[in-house]
Amino acid sequence: MSFYTSLNGMKNAQTSLGVIAHNIANSETYGFKRSRTEFSEIVAASALTNPKMIQGIGASVEAINQNFSLGPVEQTGSALDLAITGDGFFTARSPLDGTTQYTRAGSFQMTGGGNIVDNSGNRLQLLPVDANGQVTGNTLGDATVPVVNAAGSAFVGVTVDKAGIVNASYADGTVEPVGAIALASFVSPGGLKKIGQASWEGTGLSGAATYGAPGSGPYGSILSGALERSNVDIAEELVGLITAQRNFQANAKAIDTATQISQTVINLRT
Template sequence: MSFYTSLNGMKNAQTSLGVIAHNISNSETYGFKRSRTEFSEIVAGSALTNPRMIQGIGASVKSITQNFALGPVEQTGSALDLAITGDGFFTTRSATDGSTLYTRAGSFTLNGNGNIVSNSGNRLQLFPVDANGQVTGNTLADANLPPQNAAGSEFVGVTIDDVGVVSASYADGSVEPVGAVALATFIAPTGLKKVGDANWEGTGLSGQAAYGSPGTGAYGSLLSGALERSNVDIAEELVGLITAQRNFQANAKAIDTATQISQTVINLRT
Protein backbone atom coordinates (compact mmCIF):
# COMPACT_ATOMS: atom_id res chain seq x y z
CA MET A 1 0.00 0.00 0.00
CA SER A 2 2.84 2.39 0.76
CA PHE A 3 3.93 2.22 -2.88
CA TYR A 4 0.60 3.56 -4.14
CA THR A 5 0.33 6.12 -1.34
CA SER A 6 3.72 7.58 -2.26
CA LEU A 7 2.96 7.30 -5.98
CA ASN A 8 -0.16 9.43 -5.47
CA GLY A 9 1.99 11.87 -3.51
CA MET A 10 4.38 12.16 -6.46
CA LYS A 11 1.48 12.73 -8.87
CA ASN A 12 0.10 15.42 -6.57
CA ALA A 13 3.49 17.13 -6.40
CA GLN A 14 3.71 16.98 -10.18
CA THR A 15 0.29 18.66 -10.45
CA SER A 16 1.42 21.37 -8.03
CA LEU A 17 4.60 21.91 -10.06
CA GLY A 18 2.51 22.26 -13.22
CA VAL A 19 0.24 24.88 -11.65
CA ILE A 20 3.21 26.86 -10.33
CA ALA A 21 4.96 26.68 -13.71
CA HIS A 22 1.79 28.00 -15.38
CA ASN A 23 1.64 30.88 -12.90
CA ILE A 24 5.28 31.82 -13.46
CA SER A 25 4.97 31.61 -17.25
CA ASN A 26 2.06 34.10 -17.09
CA SER A 27 3.70 36.58 -14.72
CA GLU A 28 3.72 39.15 -17.56
CA THR A 29 0.23 38.37 -18.90
CA TYR A 30 -2.16 41.31 -18.40
CA GLY A 31 -5.26 40.38 -16.43
CA PHE A 32 -3.96 36.92 -15.49
CA LYS A 33 -5.02 35.45 -12.13
CA ARG A 34 -2.80 32.96 -10.34
CA SER A 35 -4.00 29.57 -9.17
CA ARG A 36 -3.06 27.33 -6.25
CA THR A 37 -3.35 23.58 -5.79
CA GLU A 38 -5.31 22.33 -2.81
CA PHE A 39 -5.11 18.76 -1.49
CA SER A 40 -7.30 16.57 0.70
CA GLU A 41 -6.55 13.51 2.81
CA ILE A 42 -7.75 10.04 1.75
CA VAL A 43 -8.73 7.51 4.44
CA ALA A 44 -10.39 4.12 4.18
CA GLY A 45 -12.34 2.25 6.83
CA SER A 46 -15.58 0.35 7.29
CA ALA A 47 -18.26 0.58 9.95
CA LEU A 48 -16.50 -2.24 11.82
CA THR A 49 -13.07 -0.64 11.74
CA ASN A 50 -11.64 0.55 15.05
CA PRO A 51 -11.49 4.36 14.58
CA ARG A 52 -8.14 4.35 16.38
CA MET A 53 -6.75 1.97 13.76
CA ILE A 54 -7.86 3.72 10.58
CA GLN A 55 -4.84 4.25 8.38
CA GLY A 56 -4.61 7.05 5.86
CA ILE A 57 -3.88 6.07 2.27
CA GLY A 58 -2.51 9.32 0.94
CA ALA A 59 -3.82 12.54 -0.55
CA SER A 60 -5.60 13.69 -3.68
CA VAL A 61 -5.93 16.98 -5.53
CA LYS A 62 -9.08 18.60 -4.18
CA SER A 63 -9.13 21.63 -6.44
CA ILE A 64 -7.03 24.09 -8.43
CA THR A 65 -8.40 27.35 -7.04
CA GLN A 66 -8.10 30.69 -8.83
CA ASN A 67 -7.06 33.79 -6.91
CA PHE A 68 -8.85 36.93 -8.16
CA ALA A 69 -6.93 39.42 -6.04
CA LEU A 70 -6.20 42.72 -7.78
CA GLY A 71 -2.89 42.83 -9.64
CA PRO A 72 -0.55 45.83 -9.94
CA VAL A 73 -1.85 48.64 -12.17
CA GLU A 74 0.48 49.97 -14.87
CA GLN A 75 0.00 53.39 -16.45
CA THR A 76 0.12 53.30 -20.26
CA GLY A 77 -1.48 56.56 -21.43
CA SER A 78 -3.63 54.91 -24.12
CA ALA A 79 -7.30 55.90 -23.86
CA LEU A 80 -8.45 52.37 -24.72
CA ASP A 81 -6.29 50.69 -22.08
CA LEU A 82 -8.63 50.08 -19.14
CA ALA A 83 -8.06 48.77 -15.63
CA ILE A 84 -10.81 47.87 -13.16
CA THR A 85 -9.92 49.25 -9.74
CA GLY A 86 -12.11 46.83 -7.83
CA ASP A 87 -14.41 43.91 -8.58
CA GLY A 88 -15.87 43.02 -11.93
CA PHE A 89 -14.99 41.73 -15.39
CA PHE A 90 -15.16 43.33 -18.81
CA THR A 91 -17.87 41.69 -20.90
CA THR A 92 -16.93 40.77 -24.46
CA ARG A 93 -18.51 38.91 -27.35
CA SER A 94 -16.39 36.25 -29.04
CA ALA A 95 -15.36 37.07 -32.59
CA THR A 96 -15.55 33.39 -33.59
CA ASP A 97 -18.75 31.93 -32.14
CA GLY A 98 -20.55 34.88 -30.53
CA SER A 99 -20.28 33.47 -27.01
CA THR A 100 -19.99 35.79 -24.01
CA LEU A 101 -16.54 35.98 -22.44
CA TYR A 102 -15.27 37.80 -19.36
CA THR A 103 -11.82 39.27 -18.84
CA ARG A 104 -9.75 41.53 -16.61
CA ALA A 105 -7.31 42.30 -19.44
CA GLY A 106 -8.35 45.77 -20.60
CA SER A 107 -6.03 46.21 -23.56
CA PHE A 108 -8.56 47.30 -26.19
CA THR A 109 -8.14 48.75 -29.68
CA LEU A 110 -10.34 49.87 -32.58
CA ASN A 111 -10.81 47.57 -35.56
CA GLY A 112 -11.66 48.54 -39.12
CA ASN A 113 -15.39 48.44 -38.43
CA GLY A 114 -15.17 50.90 -35.54
CA ASN A 115 -15.63 48.19 -32.89
CA ILE A 116 -13.67 48.32 -29.65
CA VAL A 117 -12.03 44.90 -29.45
CA SER A 118 -9.60 42.96 -27.28
CA ASN A 119 -6.31 41.57 -28.56
CA SER A 120 -8.22 38.39 -29.45
CA GLY A 121 -10.73 40.35 -31.54
CA ASN A 122 -13.55 39.94 -29.02
CA ARG A 123 -15.95 42.90 -29.05
CA LEU A 124 -16.41 44.97 -25.88
CA GLN A 125 -20.03 45.14 -24.68
CA LEU A 126 -21.75 48.42 -23.71
CA PHE A 127 -25.00 49.56 -22.13
CA PRO A 128 -27.07 52.04 -24.23
CA VAL A 129 -26.92 55.67 -23.08
CA ASP A 130 -28.73 58.92 -23.85
CA ALA A 131 -27.19 62.16 -25.10
CA ASN A 132 -26.10 63.00 -21.53
CA GLY A 133 -24.30 59.69 -21.01
CA GLN A 134 -26.97 58.22 -18.70
CA VAL A 135 -27.60 54.49 -19.03
CA THR A 136 -31.05 53.88 -20.53
CA GLY A 137 -31.27 50.08 -20.51
CA ASN A 138 -29.55 46.80 -19.69
CA THR A 139 -29.41 45.30 -23.18
CA LEU A 140 -25.78 44.75 -24.12
CA ALA A 141 -24.46 45.71 -27.55
CA ASP A 142 -21.10 45.83 -29.32
CA ALA A 143 -19.06 48.97 -28.74
CA ASN A 144 -19.09 50.71 -32.10
CA LEU A 145 -17.83 54.22 -32.87
CA PRO A 146 -19.47 55.87 -35.92
CA PRO A 147 -16.86 57.14 -38.41
CA GLN A 148 -18.91 60.33 -38.83
CA ASN A 149 -21.43 62.19 -36.69
CA ALA A 150 -24.81 63.48 -37.88
CA ALA A 151 -23.16 66.67 -39.20
CA GLY A 152 -20.75 64.67 -41.34
CA SER A 153 -17.64 65.44 -39.28
CA GLU A 154 -14.93 62.77 -39.13
CA PHE A 155 -14.15 60.73 -36.04
CA VAL A 156 -10.92 61.89 -34.36
CA GLY A 157 -10.72 60.19 -30.96
CA VAL A 158 -12.33 58.38 -28.06
CA THR A 159 -12.38 58.80 -24.29
CA ILE A 160 -13.68 56.60 -21.47
CA ASP A 161 -14.39 58.06 -18.03
CA ASP A 162 -14.22 56.38 -14.61
CA VAL A 163 -17.88 55.33 -14.72
CA GLY A 164 -17.40 53.69 -18.12
CA VAL A 165 -19.07 56.18 -20.49
CA VAL A 166 -17.47 55.85 -23.93
CA SER A 167 -17.48 59.16 -25.86
CA ALA A 168 -16.47 59.73 -29.46
CA SER A 169 -14.88 63.03 -30.51
CA TYR A 170 -15.33 64.52 -33.97
CA ALA A 171 -13.51 67.08 -36.09
CA ASP A 172 -16.13 69.78 -35.50
CA GLY A 173 -15.38 69.68 -31.78
CA SER A 174 -18.47 67.71 -30.77
CA VAL A 175 -18.31 64.85 -28.25
CA GLU A 176 -21.02 62.20 -28.37
CA PRO A 177 -21.51 59.35 -25.85
CA VAL A 178 -21.96 55.99 -27.58
CA GLY A 179 -22.44 53.69 -24.59
CA ALA A 180 -21.26 52.70 -21.14
CA VAL A 181 -18.93 49.81 -20.37
CA ALA A 182 -20.85 46.87 -18.87
CA LEU A 183 -19.07 45.08 -16.02
CA ALA A 184 -20.03 41.61 -14.82
CA THR A 185 -19.75 40.07 -11.36
CA PHE A 186 -20.36 36.52 -10.16
CA ILE A 187 -21.45 35.15 -6.80
CA ALA A 188 -18.64 32.56 -7.03
CA PRO A 189 -15.91 33.77 -9.43
CA THR A 190 -13.66 30.81 -8.54
CA GLY A 191 -16.19 28.70 -10.47
CA LEU A 192 -15.44 30.50 -13.75
CA LYS A 193 -13.92 28.39 -16.51
CA LYS A 194 -10.61 29.47 -18.02
CA VAL A 195 -10.68 29.51 -21.82
CA GLY A 196 -7.30 31.13 -22.55
CA ASP A 197 -6.14 34.64 -23.48
CA ALA A 198 -7.06 35.76 -19.92
CA ASN A 199 -10.72 35.04 -20.69
CA TRP A 200 -13.31 33.18 -18.63
CA GLU A 201 -16.73 31.69 -19.28
CA GLY A 202 -19.58 31.43 -16.81
CA THR A 203 -20.49 27.96 -15.48
CA GLY A 204 -23.02 26.43 -13.13
CA LEU A 205 -20.42 26.72 -10.37
CA SER A 206 -19.91 30.46 -10.88
CA GLY A 207 -23.60 31.32 -11.15
CA GLN A 208 -25.21 33.76 -13.56
CA ALA A 209 -23.45 37.01 -14.38
CA ALA A 210 -24.86 40.17 -12.82
CA TYR A 211 -24.25 43.29 -14.93
CA GLY A 212 -23.75 46.84 -13.80
CA SER A 213 -21.96 50.12 -14.49
CA PRO A 214 -18.45 50.86 -13.18
CA GLY A 215 -18.36 52.78 -9.93
CA THR A 216 -21.78 51.59 -8.75
CA GLY A 217 -22.57 49.05 -6.03
CA ALA A 218 -20.04 46.23 -5.96
CA TYR A 219 -18.54 47.20 -9.31
CA GLY A 220 -15.10 48.77 -9.39
CA SER A 221 -14.34 52.03 -11.16
CA LEU A 222 -12.44 52.24 -14.42
CA LEU A 223 -9.02 53.75 -14.85
CA SER A 224 -8.41 54.79 -18.45
CA GLY A 225 -4.84 54.76 -19.71
CA ALA A 226 -3.82 51.89 -17.44
CA LEU A 227 -3.68 48.09 -17.44
CA GLU A 228 -3.91 45.51 -14.66
CA ARG A 229 -0.87 43.26 -14.61
CA SER A 230 -0.77 39.62 -13.52
CA ASN A 231 -1.24 39.09 -9.77
CA VAL A 232 1.52 36.46 -9.72
CA ASP A 233 4.12 37.03 -6.97
CA ILE A 234 7.36 35.53 -8.30
CA ALA A 235 8.94 35.20 -4.84
CA GLU A 236 5.90 33.34 -3.52
CA GLU A 237 5.85 31.05 -6.56
CA LEU A 238 9.54 30.20 -6.18
CA VAL A 239 8.98 29.21 -2.54
CA GLY A 240 6.08 27.03 -3.67
CA LEU A 241 8.31 25.57 -6.37
CA ILE A 242 10.90 24.51 -3.79
CA THR A 243 8.18 23.06 -1.54
CA ALA A 244 6.64 21.03 -4.37
CA GLN A 245 10.10 19.78 -5.39
CA ARG A 246 10.87 18.65 -1.83
CA ASN A 247 7.47 16.97 -1.65
CA PHE A 248 8.20 15.08 -4.86
CA GLN A 249 11.64 14.03 -3.60
CA ALA A 250 10.26 12.89 -0.22
CA ASN A 251 7.63 10.70 -1.87
CA ALA A 252 10.24 9.25 -4.22
CA LYS A 253 12.43 8.47 -1.20
CA ALA A 254 9.47 6.77 0.52
CA ILE A 255 9.05 4.51 -2.52
CA ASP A 256 12.76 3.72 -2.48
CA THR A 257 12.60 2.85 1.23
CA ALA A 258 9.54 0.63 0.73
CA THR A 259 11.39 -1.15 -2.08
CA GLN A 260 14.37 -1.83 0.15
CA ILE A 261 12.13 -3.17 2.95
CA SER A 262 10.30 -5.44 0.50
CA GLN A 263 13.61 -6.70 -0.87
CA THR A 264 14.84 -7.43 2.64
CA VAL A 265 11.69 -9.43 3.44
CA ILE A 266 11.98 -11.39 0.20
CA ASN A 267 15.63 -12.23 0.94
CA LEU A 268 14.92 -13.56 4.43
CA ARG A 269 16.22 -17.07 5.03
CA THR A 270 14.60 -19.46 7.46
Protein backbone atom coordinates in the same frame (compact mmCIF):
# COMPACT_ATOMS: atom_id res chain seq x y z
CA MET B 1 0.15 -0.11 0.17
CA SER B 2 2.98 2.34 0.85
CA PHE B 3 4.00 2.13 -2.82
CA TYR B 4 0.65 3.44 -4.04
CA THR B 5 0.38 6.01 -1.24
CA SER B 6 3.73 7.48 -2.22
CA LEU B 7 2.90 7.20 -5.91
CA ASN B 8 -0.23 9.32 -5.31
CA GLY B 9 1.95 11.79 -3.44
CA MET B 10 4.30 12.05 -6.42
CA LYS B 11 1.40 12.62 -8.80
CA ASN B 12 0.00 15.31 -6.52
CA ALA B 13 3.39 17.03 -6.32
CA GLN B 14 3.59 16.88 -10.11
CA THR B 15 0.17 18.55 -10.38
CA SER B 16 1.28 21.25 -7.94
CA LEU B 17 4.45 21.80 -9.96
CA GLY B 18 2.38 22.17 -13.13
CA VAL B 19 0.08 24.77 -11.56
CA ILE B 20 3.00 26.76 -10.17
CA ALA B 21 4.82 26.61 -13.51
CA HIS B 22 1.67 27.94 -15.23
CA ASN B 23 1.50 30.82 -12.74
CA ILE B 24 5.15 31.72 -13.27
CA ALA B 25 4.81 31.49 -17.06
CA ASN B 26 1.95 34.03 -16.91
CA SER B 27 3.52 36.44 -14.43
CA GLU B 28 3.67 39.05 -17.22
CA THR B 29 0.21 38.31 -18.69
CA TYR B 30 -2.17 41.25 -18.21
CA GLY B 31 -5.31 40.33 -16.29
CA PHE B 32 -4.05 36.85 -15.37
CA LYS B 33 -5.19 35.36 -12.04
CA ARG B 34 -3.02 32.84 -10.23
CA SER B 35 -4.22 29.39 -9.21
CA ARG B 36 -3.35 27.18 -6.27
CA THR B 37 -3.64 23.43 -5.77
CA GLU B 38 -5.52 22.14 -2.76
CA PHE B 39 -5.29 18.57 -1.49
CA SER B 40 -7.40 16.35 0.73
CA GLU B 41 -6.60 13.30 2.82
CA ILE B 42 -7.77 9.84 1.73
CA VAL B 43 -8.91 7.55 4.54
CA ALA B 44 -10.40 4.07 4.17
CA ALA B 45 -11.95 2.31 7.16
CA SER B 46 -14.90 0.08 7.96
CA ALA B 47 -17.46 0.55 10.70
CA LEU B 48 -15.60 -1.99 12.84
CA THR B 49 -12.18 -0.35 12.49
CA ASN B 50 -10.66 0.98 15.67
CA PRO B 51 -10.55 4.78 15.13
CA LYS B 52 -7.16 4.84 16.88
CA MET B 53 -5.74 2.50 14.25
CA ILE B 54 -6.82 4.28 11.06
CA GLN B 55 -3.66 4.85 9.07
CA GLY B 56 -4.80 6.72 5.96
CA ILE B 57 -3.83 5.92 2.38
CA GLY B 58 -2.53 9.19 0.99
CA ALA B 59 -3.89 12.36 -0.55
CA SER B 60 -5.74 13.48 -3.65
CA VAL B 61 -6.14 16.77 -5.53
CA GLU B 62 -9.29 18.35 -4.12
CA ALA B 63 -9.38 21.43 -6.35
CA ILE B 64 -7.32 23.89 -8.36
CA ASN B 65 -8.77 27.18 -7.17
CA GLN B 66 -8.33 30.60 -8.76
CA ASN B 67 -7.33 33.69 -6.83
CA PHE B 68 -9.14 36.80 -8.11
CA SER B 69 -7.36 39.33 -5.95
CA LEU B 70 -6.44 42.57 -7.71
CA GLY B 71 -3.11 42.79 -9.49
CA PRO B 72 -0.91 45.90 -9.65
CA VAL B 73 -1.93 48.61 -12.11
CA GLU B 74 0.50 49.78 -14.79
CA GLN B 75 0.10 53.17 -16.46
CA THR B 76 0.29 53.03 -20.27
CA GLY B 77 -1.22 56.32 -21.50
CA SER B 78 -3.39 54.69 -24.19
CA ALA B 79 -7.05 55.76 -23.96
CA LEU B 80 -8.32 52.26 -24.68
CA ASP B 81 -6.09 50.54 -22.14
CA LEU B 82 -8.54 50.05 -19.28
CA ALA B 83 -8.19 48.73 -15.74
CA ILE B 84 -10.95 47.94 -13.23
CA THR B 85 -10.25 49.25 -9.72
CA GLY B 86 -12.60 46.79 -8.01
CA ASP B 87 -14.55 43.64 -8.74
CA GLY B 88 -16.09 42.94 -12.11
CA PHE B 89 -15.06 41.74 -15.54
CA PHE B 90 -15.05 43.30 -18.98
CA THR B 91 -17.58 41.62 -21.24
CA ALA B 92 -16.61 40.74 -24.81
CA ARG B 93 -18.59 38.93 -27.51
CA SER B 94 -17.17 36.95 -30.39
CA PRO B 95 -18.41 38.20 -33.79
CA LEU B 96 -17.94 34.68 -35.19
CA ASP B 97 -20.10 32.50 -32.93
CA GLY B 98 -21.66 35.03 -30.53
CA THR B 99 -20.12 33.49 -27.41
CA THR B 100 -19.61 35.79 -24.43
CA GLN B 101 -16.29 35.96 -22.63
CA TYR B 102 -15.19 37.77 -19.49
CA THR B 103 -11.76 39.21 -18.83
CA ARG B 104 -9.75 41.53 -16.60
CA ALA B 105 -7.27 42.26 -19.40
CA GLY B 106 -8.40 45.67 -20.65
CA SER B 107 -6.18 46.10 -23.70
CA PHE B 108 -8.58 47.26 -26.43
CA GLN B 109 -8.23 48.96 -29.81
CA MET B 110 -10.45 50.22 -32.60
CA THR B 111 -10.94 48.54 -35.96
CA GLY B 112 -11.34 50.37 -39.26
CA GLY B 113 -15.10 49.99 -38.95
CA GLY B 114 -15.20 51.67 -35.54
CA ASN B 115 -15.58 48.53 -33.40
CA ILE B 116 -13.72 48.41 -30.08
CA VAL B 117 -12.19 44.95 -29.78
CA ASP B 118 -9.69 43.01 -27.67
CA ASN B 119 -6.53 41.38 -29.01
CA SER B 120 -8.54 38.37 -30.23
CA GLY B 121 -11.08 40.46 -32.13
CA ASN B 122 -13.89 40.02 -29.58
CA ARG B 123 -16.09 43.09 -29.33
CA LEU B 124 -16.34 45.02 -26.06
CA GLN B 125 -19.90 45.22 -24.77
CA LEU B 126 -21.58 48.49 -23.75
CA LEU B 127 -24.78 49.52 -22.01
CA PRO B 128 -26.96 52.11 -23.81
CA VAL B 129 -26.80 55.74 -22.67
CA ASP B 130 -28.67 58.94 -23.49
CA ALA B 131 -27.18 62.18 -24.82
CA ASN B 132 -26.13 63.12 -21.28
CA GLY B 133 -24.26 59.85 -20.70
CA GLN B 134 -26.86 58.34 -18.37
CA VAL B 135 -27.41 54.59 -18.62
CA THR B 136 -30.88 53.87 -20.02
CA GLY B 137 -31.09 50.06 -19.97
CA ASN B 138 -29.44 46.69 -19.38
CA THR B 139 -29.32 45.47 -22.98
CA LEU B 140 -25.77 44.77 -24.08
CA GLY B 141 -24.49 45.91 -27.46
CA ASP B 142 -21.22 45.94 -29.37
CA ALA B 143 -18.98 48.94 -28.75
CA THR B 144 -19.13 50.67 -32.12
CA VAL B 145 -17.96 54.26 -32.59
CA PRO B 146 -19.46 56.05 -35.65
CA VAL B 147 -16.57 57.11 -37.89
CA VAL B 148 -18.67 60.11 -39.01
CA ASN B 149 -21.23 61.93 -36.85
CA ALA B 150 -24.66 63.14 -37.89
CA ALA B 151 -23.20 66.47 -39.05
CA GLY B 152 -20.76 64.69 -41.36
CA SER B 153 -17.64 65.41 -39.29
CA ALA B 154 -14.92 62.76 -39.11
CA PHE B 155 -13.98 60.87 -35.96
CA VAL B 156 -10.79 62.14 -34.30
CA GLY B 157 -10.50 60.34 -30.95
CA VAL B 158 -12.10 58.41 -28.12
CA THR B 159 -11.92 58.71 -24.33
CA VAL B 160 -13.25 56.67 -21.42
CA ASP B 161 -14.05 58.30 -18.08
CA LYS B 162 -13.99 56.68 -14.62
CA ALA B 163 -17.72 55.92 -14.88
CA GLY B 164 -16.99 53.83 -17.97
CA ILE B 165 -18.65 56.21 -20.44
CA VAL B 166 -17.08 55.91 -23.90
CA ASN B 167 -17.03 59.35 -25.57
CA ALA B 168 -16.23 59.93 -29.24
CA SER B 169 -14.74 63.23 -30.41
CA TYR B 170 -15.25 64.65 -33.92
CA ALA B 171 -13.54 67.22 -36.12
CA ASP B 172 -16.28 69.82 -35.56
CA GLY B 173 -15.50 69.84 -31.82
CA THR B 174 -18.49 67.82 -30.68
CA VAL B 175 -18.23 64.99 -28.16
CA GLU B 176 -20.86 62.25 -28.23
CA PRO B 177 -21.33 59.45 -25.65
CA VAL B 178 -21.35 56.03 -27.30
CA GLY B 179 -22.25 53.87 -24.30
CA ALA B 180 -21.18 52.73 -20.85
CA ILE B 181 -18.81 49.79 -20.45
CA ALA B 182 -20.76 46.77 -19.25
CA LEU B 183 -19.06 45.12 -16.27
CA ALA B 184 -20.06 41.60 -15.26
CA SER B 185 -20.25 40.25 -11.73
CA PHE B 186 -20.67 36.65 -10.52
CA VAL B 187 -21.90 35.13 -7.27
CA SER B 188 -18.99 32.67 -7.36
CA PRO B 189 -16.18 33.85 -9.66
CA GLY B 190 -14.11 30.83 -8.60
CA GLY B 191 -16.52 28.72 -10.67
CA LEU B 192 -15.62 30.49 -13.93
CA LYS B 193 -14.06 28.31 -16.62
CA LYS B 194 -10.65 29.32 -17.98
CA ILE B 195 -10.57 29.51 -21.78
CA GLY B 196 -7.12 31.03 -22.24
CA GLN B 197 -5.89 34.53 -23.07
CA ALA B 198 -6.81 35.67 -19.53
CA SER B 199 -10.50 35.11 -20.31
CA TRP B 200 -13.25 33.08 -18.72
CA GLU B 201 -16.70 31.69 -19.51
CA GLY B 202 -19.62 31.44 -17.13
CA THR B 203 -20.64 28.01 -15.80
CA GLY B 204 -23.28 26.58 -13.50
CA LEU B 205 -20.78 26.82 -10.64
CA SER B 206 -20.15 30.55 -11.18
CA GLY B 207 -23.82 31.45 -11.60
CA ALA B 208 -25.25 33.75 -14.24
CA ALA B 209 -23.56 37.08 -14.89
CA THR B 210 -25.18 40.28 -13.67
CA TYR B 211 -24.29 43.46 -15.55
CA GLY B 212 -23.89 47.01 -14.46
CA ALA B 213 -22.05 50.25 -15.15
CA PRO B 214 -18.68 50.99 -13.49
CA GLY B 215 -18.90 52.66 -10.10
CA SER B 216 -22.29 51.15 -9.20
CA GLY B 217 -23.04 48.24 -6.88
CA PRO B 218 -20.18 45.71 -6.69
CA TYR B 219 -18.48 47.08 -9.80
CA GLY B 220 -15.25 49.03 -9.62
CA SER B 221 -14.42 52.23 -11.42
CA ILE B 222 -12.51 52.39 -14.70
CA LEU B 223 -8.96 53.69 -15.07
CA SER B 224 -8.25 54.76 -18.62
CA GLY B 225 -4.63 54.62 -19.77
CA ALA B 226 -3.78 51.74 -17.44
CA LEU B 227 -3.71 47.93 -17.41
CA GLU B 228 -4.03 45.44 -14.56
CA ARG B 229 -1.01 43.18 -14.36
CA SER B 230 -0.95 39.55 -13.24
CA ASN B 231 -1.49 38.98 -9.51
CA VAL B 232 1.28 36.36 -9.43
CA ASP B 233 3.85 36.89 -6.66
CA ILE B 234 7.09 35.44 -8.02
CA ALA B 235 8.69 35.06 -4.57
CA GLU B 236 5.69 33.13 -3.27
CA GLU B 237 5.61 30.92 -6.36
CA LEU B 238 9.32 30.10 -6.05
CA VAL B 239 8.82 29.03 -2.43
CA GLY B 240 5.91 26.85 -3.55
CA LEU B 241 8.08 25.45 -6.33
CA ILE B 242 10.76 24.39 -3.86
CA THR B 243 8.15 22.88 -1.53
CA ALA B 244 6.52 20.87 -4.33
CA GLN B 245 9.94 19.65 -5.47
CA ARG B 246 10.80 18.52 -1.93
CA ASN B 247 7.44 16.75 -1.64
CA PHE B 248 8.14 14.91 -4.88
CA GLN B 249 11.61 13.89 -3.68
CA ALA B 250 10.30 12.77 -0.27
CA ASN B 251 7.65 10.55 -1.86
CA ALA B 252 10.21 9.11 -4.26
CA LYS B 253 12.46 8.38 -1.27
CA ALA B 254 9.53 6.67 0.50
CA ILE B 255 9.09 4.38 -2.51
CA ASP B 256 12.80 3.63 -2.49
CA THR B 257 12.67 2.81 1.24
CA ALA B 258 9.63 0.57 0.78
CA THR B 259 11.49 -1.23 -2.00
CA GLN B 260 14.49 -1.83 0.25
CA ILE B 261 12.26 -3.18 3.05
CA SER B 262 10.46 -5.50 0.63
CA GLN B 263 13.79 -6.75 -0.69
CA THR B 264 14.99 -7.42 2.85
CA VAL B 265 11.84 -9.42 3.64
CA ILE B 266 12.22 -11.43 0.46
CA ASN B 267 15.87 -12.18 1.27
CA LEU B 268 14.88 -13.35 4.77
CA ARG B 269 12.40 -15.80 3.31
CA THR B 270 14.97 -17.22 0.95
